[in-house]
Amino acid sequence: MTNASTLFGAYIEVNVLLVFTCLVWAVFSRLLNIAGLGHAVTARLRLLRTVFLAVIVSPIFVAAVSMAMQAGYVVPENTVNLTDFVLSQYLQGRFEMNPADLERLIGFRSEVALVLSGPLGQGIAAFLGAGFLIFALRLFVSFLQLRRIIVESYVWRRIGRVELRLSDAVNVPFSTRGIRSRIVVLPSTMLAREADLKIALGHELQHLRQGDVEWEIALGLIQPFLFWNPAFHLWKRQVEELRELSCDRQILMRRGYSVAEYCDCLLRVCHDGLRPRRLIAVELPAVALLRTEGGLFGGRAAALLKRRMIRVIEGRAERNPTLVFAFLAAPFVAITLTAAIAIQKPGDWSQDRIMLSTIVNLERLQAVNGPVPSFGSPGY
Known part of the structure; x- marks a missing residue:
């Protein structure tokens, strides 16, 4: 005791x-x-x-x-x-x-x-236990959904331990990882847009270099324990925003894409992401090029996209981040x-x-x- x-x-x-x-x-x-x-x-x-x-x-x-x-x-x-x-x-x-x-x-x-x-403590323990089970089940379903997407996709190319896959079931590029390999899943329709394909691929590879996928999986595993704490969700949201802003900055600096080209790509991918998908949409343990949400949370995703584009247009260089x-x-x-x-x-x-x-x-x-x-x- x-x-x-x-x-x-x-x-x-x-x-x-x-x-x-x-x-x-x-x-x-x-x-x-x-x-x-x-x-x-x-x-x-x-x-x-x-x-x-x-x-x-x-x-x-x-x-x-x-x-x-x-x-x-x-x-x-x-x-x-x-x-x-x-x-x-x-x-x-x-x-x-x-x-x-x-x-x-x-x-x-x-x-x-x-x-x-006393009884109040037992009620709180029951609430925490029920919440843990719900969020753990949600996480388990998301892993199954991710596995299904990967199994139904096909390998396009391999770069070392990184697999580039094409899928007809997704509209937004994302990166994830298995036990041994790292995986980037691209929508099949993006093959027809070579410029967007290069930007999306570079963006997701940068996420892999930054360790963003591992952090996203770790936060997903921690979430069932801290689901009731609003500070955790605020912290996670702040990390997600800074992660995307950092990745945008690194890609533009390394690859030399034009600002207009990069922003146009984000807008086109956002438009694609709002289309209905064949698979049920769940929050995958993965890092996508951008969030595309409709309904209640659509405003939050749109605001994040707006802030990303403003930062890209400003183009202020970050010196000596380490x-x-x-x-x-x-x-x-x-x-x-x-x-x-x-x-x-x-x-x-x-x-x-x-x-x-x-x-x-x-x-x-x-x-x-x-x-x-x-x-x-x-x-x-």
Whole structure:
């Protein structure tokens, strides 16, 4: 039972940390725009992925720090705890608050844990379990759908371990991978448009070079665990947009396509993607040239295409993305891991906690019996 509680606590902390990093990223991104780094899409993409990895592995980092503290390699006073910091600031008179309210606020985590051990916790566990099964089933169906598309396609060319396939069942080019090989699937109708074929092929090969397919599959596997957290979906959407902007930039720089030619290709592929397909459309574990969605989510796909074309037309070169990434990653990852330590449950019997408990008890005695005389008063 203790192990289950520990795992659930780590799961909640990862979700809280993801929300925190999303808020930090919103501020960080605005600062980058002000600093003139709004066009640094490749550096931003690497930064988002690195921070996401830091969030996912944060429970391991916290466990390592805890073991180091127990072994005496890390002094507890050198670590940061949010609860202890707030309590210390209160006892130093930095802000005013009712002591009883502060004690309840500090003990909120324990109260929540107590509530979750009852029927409410069972209901939440059932909700999370049902959501996990639904999204896992959806992912399984998407893998089957992807396999069906690949099996029904035929190999056009092979470039090393990369297979170029043609399919009559898709309207938008996409890239994916198997256990050993990487695969680019192109619509058969695109063979009649040589210019579009070259651009689409170059775009998908760039996705393979950037490792975008592996990241897309990894996020798909993680999604059933974090399906309920809006921060995960916002993070994933931001990664998808930066991924496409980065790929557009790299292709235009490497291949030297004209801006008009590239934008025309995107518009034609978007038009093709809106046509009905023979196979049921699902969200495949793959990276497509662009998203083509109708109905409720059509506006989002159209907005992304518009932003991509604006970036392509602007044509601002990104210099030294690796150096920019290295400069930005260190503080952001440090903030993330520090926050992972800071949100841990504090010790129950620290001096500050005992002092706060004493103040609360004295106020309760005063409320029941009247003012409590000091031991230096006359008569004592």
